[in-house]
Amino acid sequence: MRIVVARCTVDYTGRLSAHLPSAPRLIVAKADGSVAVHADDRAYKPLNWMSPPCSLAIEQNPDDSDLVTWRVTNRAGEVLTIVLEEVFHDSEHQLGTDPGLVKDGVEAHLQVLLAAQPTALEPGLTLVRREHPTAIGPVDLLCRDVAGQAVAVEIKRRGEIDGVEQLTRYLELLNRDPHLTPVRGLFAAQEIKPQARILASDRGIECVVVDYDALRGTDDPESRLF
Amino acid sequence: MRIVVARCTVDYTGRLSAHLPSAPRLIVAKADGSVAVHADDRAYKPLNWMSPPCSLAIEQNPDDSDLVTWRVTNRAGEVLTIVLEEVFHDSEHQLGTDPGLVKDGVEAHLQVLLAAQPTALEPGLTLVRREHPTAIGPVDLLCRDVAGQAVAVEIKRRGEIDGVEQLTRYLELLNRDPHLTPVRGLFAAQEIKPQARILASDRGIECVVVDYDALRGTDDPESRLF
DNA sequence: CCGTAAATGTCGTCG
């Protein structure tokens, strides 16, 4: 990883055109060839960048030895050009491959918990299959309700419109199966946005807000992911 | 901006829980109090971070002077804890506020151009309203065709499936209005993906590929965004 | 390589 702090100008041409006037910035070139240009605010988002896979070419300006140009290109024809005008810091570091991070609290875990206790979604609900396959992808949970009717469950951490659309597509396919139809839709999330709720209601899909911590508290520790 | 390269462990507790085992990484603390921890790959995304507004507290471990702990917290109660085990580099830089970047080619500009010349979409098309409101959000353009029929236009830079879904939802709502129904759908983009085209066709929505440069060339310079 | 779904998405805008 190469770390440079320099006054520079930056130009990006690709999905759009963007230009950064001359100013001091942090430039990070990583081992995978990627480059990011950061200002002194916003932790997450670089001002400009090139994602891997891409390649970096460094050119010395023949007319002016003070000017060095970094040209980063990718297969899609996007180009990021950085002209270094004044370098305040320049160092190289060997970091090695990162062991990666361990997460908890994601959708996968919610799915495991709800698969173990489908009655948390609705009294009498029983699990038929987790990740039930369809032509366009797996449904999170396929269940049967107390009356024996099939119920397709889509699980999200945060329930938004996208999730309702996704469940709608699954329902359309599942209802073509004579063994299953008519299939009810159930949209489960820790939090459901008003617009998603309206759309779901309009499509005849029920919404259930689930409490992650409560589910965790009542489940069998053996079945936990972590 | 403070730049540290160090062997460290990182823990995040907030929207989820995450842990990074000990390894060498880049840590950037910015003027707004935000902190990002980067591995030697992926230009854009940090391994861990805390977005502003947040505050950084640096504590010297009383038992072991080699261990320094950074604790970053925000109003929402999220906590990022970084324990520095071995520091390879540590420097501070004054960057000042960035002049910011200049963009071009975004969807907003396309919408302005097409609102000014709806005939670029279809001969005889006239604009009724830009950002026409519906219960689930505004339709980019509401027009009337040469026969007087209402036409809802959804504009994207790149036309993909979710854009077609969006337009479908608008059409469903607009068609409930007796003053408008039957409403035609028109999906306009600089580039339309095959899957989006198929879905649009299935829904009876027409697709129009628009040439941004050509539109720009023929429009009135007064109406430009930039 | 393309298509889809997830994300601690982040970021602007508008109510």
Add this chain to the structure above:
DNA sequence: CGACGACGTTTACGG
């Protein structure tokens, strides 16, 4: 401040 949609979304995962 919250909801909503755009973003050069990025990133991971399957076929």
